[in-house]
Amino acid sequence: MSPAFQAKKVAFLGLGVMGFPMAGYLAKAGHQVTIYNRTAQKADDWLKKHQGTQANTPAQAAKDQDVVFACVGNDQDLRQITVGEEGAFNQMSPGSIFVDHTTTSAIVAQELSKIAEKSDIGFIDAPVSGGQAGAENGVLTVMIGAQQAHYDKVKDLIDCYAKMQKCLGPVGSGQKAKMVNQICIAGVVQGLSEALHFAMQSGLNTQDVVDVISKGAAQSWQMDNRAKTMSQGQFDFGFAVDWMRKDLGIVLEHAKEVGAHLPITALVDQFYSQVQANRGGRFDTSSLITLLNKQPKIGN
Numbered sequence: 001m002s003p004a005f006q007a008k009k010v011a012f013l014g015l016g017v018m019g020f021p022m023a024g025y026l027a028k029a030g031h032q033v034t035i036y037n038r039t040a041q042k043a044d045d046w047l048k049k050h051q052g053t054q055a056n057t058p059a060q061a062a063k064d065q066d067v068v069f070a071c072v073g074n075d076q077d078l079r080q081i082t083v084g085e086e087g088a089f090n091q092m093s094p095g096s097i098f099v100d101h102t103t104t105s106a107i108v109a110q111e112l113s114k115i116a117e118k119s120d121i122g123f124i125d126a127p128v129s130g131g132q133a134g135a136e137n138g139v140l141t142v143m144i145g146a147q148q149a150h151y152d153k154v155k156d157l158i159d160c161y162a163k164m165q166k167c168l169g170p171v172g173s174g175q176k177a178k179m180v181n182q183i184c185i186a187g188v189v190q191g192l193s194e195a196l197h198f199a200m201q202s203g204l205n206t207q208d209v210v211d212v213i214s215k216g217a218a219q220s221w222q223m224d225n226r227a228k229t230m231s232q233g234q235f236d237f238g239f240a241v242d243w244m245r246k247d248l249g250i251v252l253e254h255a256k257e258v259g260a261h262l263p264i265t266a267l268v269d270q271f272y273s274q275v276q277a278n279r280g281g282r283f284d285t286s287s288l289i290t291l292l293n294k295q296p297k298i299g300n
């Protein structure tokens with residue numbers, strides 16, 4: 001720890017696949033971390049690995065903190081832990097900052113920011129990309145919407161678990177950037193699924209083909225990290241189809257509002273709904289290929 005290091009008092013709400021390791025990096029960096037998780041067992045597990053204090057409600061966790069972080073499920077969950085009966089905003093101090101890492105609509109971010117402002121609480125939307133591995137290795141990409149003065153107060157804290165972060169504009173901009181990210185992923189995963197399916201049907205050795213084309217213009221993160229496991233019918237690598245459908249729902253709704261045309265994204269969303277109907281909701285997003293390949297199958 002450098003002599004200039006100043007430990008901050010922070011809370012982290014939501015110790016799921018993503019929140020658990022992110023809160024861990026804040027503790028490892030030397031900050032005073034208070035945790036809250038709806039299911040207490042996860043908070044107990046976290047305390048076996050890290051130094052910190054456990055709270056029983058979001059409000060209790062948020063009391064007297066410099067910064068309160070959250071990573072929960074969707075818009076409704078976020079409303080509940082902020083402005084619900086035992087929500088964090090009830091106890092946060094004037095001048096403190098709320099950083100939301102949940103993937104939500106831009107509308108809820110703007111709505112909560114206005115409410116927070118009345119109590120002089122800064123609100124930052126900061127959805128992440130990089131998946132479970134990115135969170136566990138502390139190398140997430142963070143897309144931020146915030147007032148610059150608020151962002152300046154939390155930049156160093158986010159650095160504890162990020163390899164890339166950028167403030168992209170006012171509150172809501174982080175969520176809009178995350179929508180752009182998900183549009184890219186939907187198209188790329190469908191393209192990769194069709195390519196691997198085509199290679200298999202053509203009698204090629206898919207691994208050999210991927211080894212070659214991944215060094216050329218067809219390369220992508222999905223190809224580097226998922227092509228092999230997709231070919232082997234393994235779909236247990238983090239970001240779930242259920243979450244992707246939530247995200248694409250947000251994207252398609254926002255597209256309607258701003259008059260953007262997303263024909264491929266809308267189609268891929270329907271493909272994901274078929275994966276869900278085949279009981280693949282908890283499989284990772286690369287399971288799109290199961291709709292094309294006869295083998296291997298998922299679900300029953």
Ligand SMILES: NC(=O)c1ccc[n+]([C@@H]2O[C@H](COP(=O)([O-])OP(=O)(O)OC[C@H]3O[C@@H](n4cnc5c(N)ncnc54)[C@H](OP(=O)(O)O)[C@@H]3O)[C@@H](O)[C@H]2O)c1
Pocket residue numbers: 014015016017018019037038039042071072073074076077078080081101102103104128129130131132238239240243
């Ligand atoms: N997993 C990924 O690869 C990934 C990547 C990028 C972004 N994201 C986004 O990050 C967010 C979290 O994802 P995750 O994979 O960490 O999800 P997760 O493992 O299902 O964890 C969700 C967390 O939120 C808590 N929670 C949900 N609803 C709540 C409520 N109403 N009140 C209090 N706590 C609540 C859960 O508590 P319980 O333990 O009690 O259920 C849990 O701690 C989502 O918005 C997701 O889209 C995920």
